[in-house]
Amino acid sequence: MEVFLQQLINGLTLGSIYGLIAIGYTMVFGIIGMVNFAHGDVFMVGGFIALILFMVFTAWLGLAVVPALVLVLILGMALTGLWNWTIERVAYRPLRGSFRLAPLISAIGVSIFLANFVQVIQGPRNKPLPPMIQGNFVLMGEGSTTVVLAYKQIVIMVITAVLLGLFWYLVQKTALGRAQRACEQDRKMAALLGIDVDRTISLTFVIGAALASVAGVMYLMYYGVVSFSDGFVPGVKAFTAAVLGGIGSLPGAVLGGLLIGLIETMWSAYFTIDYKDVAAFSILAITLIFLPTGILGRPEVEKV
Amino acid sequence: MAASAQAAAASREAPTKAQALREAGFAALVMLGLSVPIVALRTEQNMENQLVLAPRYGMVLLACIGVFLARYIQVMFVNGLTRTLLIVGSFTLLGGVARATGQALDGFSVGVFVIGAALIAAGFAWQKRVDAQAGAPAAPAFLERFSAIQPYVGPAALGFIAVYPALALWLTGTGGSIKWIDNFGIQILIYIMLGWGLNIVVGLAGLLDLGYVAFYAVGAYSYALLATKVIPEVFPTLGVWSFWICLPISGILAALWGILLGFPVLRLRGDYLAIVTLAFGEIIRLVLINWVEFSNGYAGISTIPRPSFFGIPFNASDTGFAAVFGLEFSPIYRTIFLYYVILCLALLTAFVTLRLRRLPVGRAWEALREDEIACRSLGINTTNTKLTAFALGAMFGGFAGCFFAARQGFISPESFTFIESAQVLAIVVLGGTGSLVGVVIASIALVGGFEILRELDFLKLIFGESFDPTQYRTLLFGLAMVLIMLWKPRGLVSTREPTAFLKESKSVSGSLVKEGHG
Numbered sequence: 001m002e003v004f005l006q007q008l009i010n011g012l013t014l015g016s017i018y019g020l021i022a023i024g025y026t027m028v029f030g031i032i033g034m035v036n037f038a039h040g041d042v043f044m045v046g047g048f049i050a051l052i053l054f055m056v057f058t059a060w061l062g063l064a065v066v067p068a069l070v071l072v073l074i075l076g077m078a079l080t081g082l083w084n085w086t087i088e089r090v091a092y093r094p095l096r097g098s099f100r101l102a103p104l105i106s107a108i109g110v111s112i113f114l115a116n117f118v119q120v121i122q123g124p125r126n127k128p129l130p131p132m133i134q135g136n137f138v139l140m141g142e143g144s145t146t147v148v149l150a151y152k153q154i155v156i157m158v159i160t161a162v163l164l165g166l167f168w169y170l171v172q173k174t175a176l177g178r179a180q181r182a183c184e185q186d187r188k189m190a191a192l193l194g195i196d197v198d199r200t201i202s203l204t205f206v207i208g209a210a211l212a213s214v215a216g217v218m219y220l221m222y223y224g225v226v227s228f229s230d231g232f233v234p235g236v237k238a239f240t241a242a243v244l245g246g247i248g249s250l251p252g253a254v255l256g257g258l259l260i261g262l263i264e265t266m267w268s269a270y271f272t273i274d275y276k277d278v279a280a281f282s283i284l285a286i287t288l289i290f291l292p293t294g295i296l297g298r299p300e301v302e303k304v
Numbered sequence: 305m306a307a308s309a310q311a312a313a314a315s316r317e318a319p320t321k322a323q324a325l326r327e328a329g330f331a332a333l334v335m336l337g338l339s340v341p342i343v344a345l346r347t348e349q350n351m352e353n354q355l356v357l358a359p360r361y362g363m364v365l366l367a368c369i370g371v372f373l374a375r376y377i378q379v380m381f382v383n384g385l386t387r388t389l390l391i392v393g394s395f396t397l398l399g400g401v402a403r404a405t406g407q408a409l410d411g412f413s414v415g416v417f418v419i420g421a422a423l424i425a426a427g428f429a430w431q432k433r434v435d436a437q438a439g440a441p442a443a444p445a446f447l448e449r450f451s452a453i454q455p456y457v458g459p460a461a462l463g464f465i466a467v468y469p470a471l472a473l474w475l476t477g478t479g480g481s482i483k484w485i486d487n488f489g490i491q492i493l494i495y496i497m498l499g500w501g502l503n504i505v506v507g508l509a510g511l512l513d514l515g516y517v518a519f520y521a522v523g524a525y526s527y528a529l530l531a532t533k534v535i536p537e538v539f540p541t542l543g544v545w546s547f548w549i550c551l552p553i554s555g556i557l558a559a560l561w562g563i564l565l566g567f568p569v570l571r572l573r574g575d576y577l578a579i580v581t582l583a584f585g586e587i588i589r590l591v592l593i594n595w596v597e598f599s600n601g602y603a604g605i606s607t608i609p610r611p612s613f614f615g616i617p618f619n620a621s622d623t624g625f626a627a628v629f630g631l632e633f634s635p636i637y638r639t640i641f642l643y644y645v646i647l648c649l650a651l652l653t654a655f656v657t658l659r660l661r662r663l664p665v666g667r668a669w670e671a672l673r674e675d676e677i678a679c680r681s682l683g684i685n686t687t688n689t690k691l692t693a694f695a696l697g698a699m700f701g702g703f704a705g706c707f708f709a710a711r712q713g714f715i716s717p718e719s720f721t722f723i724e725s726a727q728v729l730a731i732v733v734l735g736g737t738g739s740l741v742g743v744v745i746a747s748i749a750l751v752g753g754f755e756i757l758r759e760l761d762f763l764k765l766i767f768g769e770s771f772d773p774t775q776y777r778t779l780l781f782g783l784a785m786v787l788i789m790l791w792k793p794r795g796l797v798s799t800r801e802p803t804a805f806l807k808e809s810k811s812v813s814g815s816l817v818k819e820g821h822g
Binding site: 034035045048049051052053055056059060079082083086090091094095098099100101102104105106108109110111112113114115116117118119120121122123125127128129130232236239243274275277278281282284285288289292 | 334337338340341342343345346347348349353354355356357512568569571572574575576578579580582583584586587590591594722723726729730733734737775776778779781782783784785786789790793794
């Protein structure tokens with residue numbers, strides 16, 4: 001029971017991170033029908049930007065952890081958004097409406113480029129950071145079988161909840177959100193009605209990257225380490241989350257993220273930790289084969 | 305009247321300097337934003353294993369100036385050659401500045417300056433010529449000449465490939481030629497073969513496979529396990545199985561895996577298919593890493609037997625190849641032999657592909673690529689069509705894997721990462737999906753190009769001793785993928801040669817062919 005509760009808490013924390021990345025996949029897929037293969041690496045770049053900014057604020061400017069973290073979140077979102085904006089502008093926009101495979105190949109190229117760019121520019125070693133937030137609540141149990149809720153886990157879940165609220169407001173209530181949903185339904189019609197489609201798509205990439213950058217901050221906070229190769233596996237897992245929840249569906253992405261997080265931690269606790277990535281990849285394959293619309297997705301109608 | 309219209313057209317085509325400056329300034333500002341934390345500050349571990357920040361503002365400045373110049377040139381000049389000359393020239397100048405400020409203002413820096421200035425001058429001279437011709441494009445005379453010699457290019461290239469080892473031996477001697485035959489010849493031929501194998505799946509049947517390396521791994525591990533573990537330990541009565549017995553078995557096993565993995569994904573298309581095949585490829589690699597009793601995990605399998613020349617081994621013993629043929633022993637004979645083995649395997653792949661395109665199954669593949677629904681409506685069994693494509697593609701991947709294991713003598717899961725799949729897929733797509741010649745050109749450009757990077761030691765003179773060009777191999781590979789896609793989304797060879805035609809064959813530009821789903 002204690003093990004289960006502990007894994008539940010860990011799984012929800014991890015799931016929050018995956019969910020935030022998954023939103024970026026699902027939004028981009030919804031609006032231009034493309035798997036943004038480089039999104040996992042954008043998340044990794046966000047993690048590195050957060051690491052450097054955090055060190056600047058704490059070690060150079062001597063700020064306390066909390067104001068530093070708030071500044072890192074805001075600045076990191078802006079800078080990672082700029083990265084994804086540039087990527088879309090340079091590597092994807094010229095290929096819109098082109099040959100079917102072209103944007104995907106370009107995205108794979110961007111993914112390889114980003115990972116190796118960070119490797120060259122920041123060095124290939126892991127970057128460990130002393131824990132930002134220490135301490136925890138002991139919820140129940142004694143001795144070796146305790147259920148612990150760490151402060152950093154609370155912070156991660158609270159930030160995720162707040163961000164998802166803001167994000168929901170943005171998509172449902174603002175002009176930008178309306179434009180975005182309109183583009184998702186019918187890009188040509190939206191353009192005829194005076195929506196700047198290119199700008200909307202750009203902003204979608206910026207928002208997706210901003211959420212991924214927050215996920216990067218949390219990843220850094222949770223594991224205390226980031227490396228150039230950390231984009232690929234979390235990226236594929238977040239994509240799995242987006243597919244599991246139903247690609248194109250925003251609540252689905254969050255739900256899928258939480259599910260993937262839970263499955264991964266439970267698998268590690270009850271089976272073998274060696275095969276946890278195999279479990280995630282298998283879920284991806286099984287979902288796509290047997291439930292291609294996901295849990296909350298709409299079935300794709302094929303028009304001839 | 306005409307003059308004013310011309311002036312209007314000119315002003316539309318040629319932006320003013322102010323506009324170009326504004327564009328370039330914006331691009332430089334974006335570059336500044338991109339590079340501010342991640343390039344400007346490098347995280348390094350100090351003696352106490354703590355992370356510290358090391359500033360590198362000069363690099364940010366250089367990057368911003370570089371982007372500013374490139375964008376300015378791109379906006380101001382339309383002609384491709386002008387742009388290239390000016391951009392390369394100004395970047396060379398920047399490199400010279402970096403060296404002069406970073407290390408020393410010596411003769412070498414001055415030389416770099418001179419080269420950069422010469423390139424820029426050439427760019428302006430070329431632009432003057434273009435202006436003088438008032439926009440009329442220079443006649444591509446060499447293209448006409450090329451079409452005259454085109455029928456001879458293929459046989460000439462084949463002839464060159466056939467005599468390549470002898471040529472390398474003659475030009476660089478016994479010691480130096482191993483590098484040229486092994487690193488360039490064999491390496492490129494392996495990728496050509498993989499590209500041709502994947503071409504059946506992606507280029508002909510239109511099924512996007514991101515996990516092709518899985519079949520390469522199946523082939524390699526089949527041979528390694530059969531030769532070192534299964535036959536000697538489980539069935540010792542069967543004797544020792546050589547490379548030539550294991551080669552077809554590896555291919556068949558890989559084909560079986562192709563059917564096994566192909567079966568569940570039959571309903572998927574496009575990007576989804578790509579992601580599932582990626583997942584399968586990763587699962588196979590992770591199992592190879594974690595199932596230590598089976599595959600020996602990260603440590604890999606070593607002492608894989610090398611292929612022999614009709615039973616004559618390539619070693620220094622009295623019954624070895626050199627002794628039997630009365631030659632002095634040298635490892636070069638094995639390398640040359642391996643070169644011809646992979647050449648034959650690759651040509652077999654090409655031959656089978658060419659012949660299959662004329663069979664009903666090959667035509668069904670191409671019909672499937674163009675439009676799956678129409679294909680099904682016409683009574684083609686899409687299940688069988690897709691599975692045969694998967695199985696055949698996988699079989700050639702398995703052959704290549706078996707050869708790879710025999711050539712290396714050692715394999716580990718490290719050799720079968722996603723990046724390999726991406727590289728083979730990039731070769732197929734960048735070459736032009738479906739084009740056999742395109743695969744060859746892309747393999748030579750990508751694989752050969754990166755091998756060349758190892759030779760670029762002179763760059764150390766510009767960027768300092770710690771500069772290692774091979775470090776940038778994968779980085780440049782990713783960049784090349786993006787740039788080639790932007791330049792030619794259909795790949796380098798984008799014309800289609802139809803297999804079925806009325807009276808005469810007309811090649812079709814790839815951009816006129818709409819690929820359906822699938």
